[in-house]
Amino acid sequence: MMGRTHLAFGAVAGVHLAASIPALGLPIMAAALLGSILPDLDTPYSKLGRRFWPVSKLVFSIFGHRGGTHSLLFTGLVMAPVWAVSPPVALALGAGIITHLAADAISFGQGPRFGWRGAGVPLLWPLTEAKTGLRLVKVNGPLENLVILPWMALFAVQSGWDLI
Numbered sequence: 001m002m003g004r005t006h007l008a009f010g011a012v013a014g015v016h017l018a019a020s021i022p023a024l025g026l027p028i029m030a031a032a033l034l035g036s037i038l039p040d041l042d043t044p045y046s047k048l049g050r051r052f053w054p055v056s057k058l059v060f061s062i063f064g065h066r067g068g069t070h071s072l073l074f075t076g077l078v079m080a081p082v083w084a085v086s087p088p089v090a091l092a093l094g095a096g097i098i099t100h101l102a103a104d105a106i107s108f109g110q111g112p113r114f115g116w117r118g119a120g121v122p123l124l125w126p127l128t129e130a131k132t133g134l135r136l137v138k139v140n141g142p143l144e145n146l147v148i149l150p151w152m153a154l155f156a157v158q159s160g161w162d163l164i
Ligand SMILES: [Zn+2]
Pocket: 001, 039, 040, 066, 070, 100, 104
């Protein structure tokens, strides 16, 4: 899915996790939002990839889009060093990444920007590059932009409002 939709999913996760530890609300929210777009550091066309294009071009050349950065191993490797500093923030970061993997698992795209066909994410990479997922939502299509994105954005705002 598109970065804006991933951020909406990350906001939903972040709001709910931040509510459990209000004293760490801001770092938890920031970690969930970062995690929600971090896997797409593997493409120079993504929100994060455009900002850090030398890194994203390198990662893309090695793994391709929706490769190793869309796996459970990547999630654990990113969480581990943060866990040493703050387990709640690490959990928020991991939750954000998981929302990304789940959203990509039900979406599909085509063309050179994607560098892949079909749907899914390689959850068990590097054990297998087989992708887990369903072709339910076209990336940047009407279902994503007119239903899922506004739904998740409203859900995040309503959840945040309820917690205030
Ligand atoms: Zn992705």
